Amino acid sequence: MLLQREQLHQIIDTLPDNLLAELLKFIEFLQYKWQLLGTSTAKPPYNPVDFPEGIAPELDLSFDEIKQARREMWGSLAQEVKV
Numbered sequence: 001m002l003l004q005r006e007q008l009h010q011i012i013d014t015l016p017d018n019l020l021a022e023l024l025k026f027i028e029f030l031q032y033k034w035q036l037l038g039t040s041t042a043k044p045p046y047n048p049v050d051f052p053e054g055i056a057p058e059l060d061l062s063f064d065e066i067k068q069a070r071r072e073m074w075g076s077l078a079q080e081v082k083v
Contacts, residue, residue, distance in 0.1 A: 015023065
């Protein structure tokens with residue numbers, strides 16, 4: 001643990017001043033998240049939705065139909081974006 005702290009200190013020392021404020025915000029977020037959750041058994045601060053039944057129960061869609069629709073919508077994204 002001490003080695004990781006030293007490594008973090010060294011990395012922080014190399015950051016330019018304009019990134020320190022962003023780093024501070026991220027660290028504050030981690031602290032908040034840690035305090036909020038407390039333990040790994042804590043419930044998330046939201047109610048997870050079990051898709052597809054939870055979002056649109058009036059639609060009678062099977063899991064396979066949803067997978068096919070996703071493939072049709074997002075299938076060519078990599079070619080369009082040129083990754």
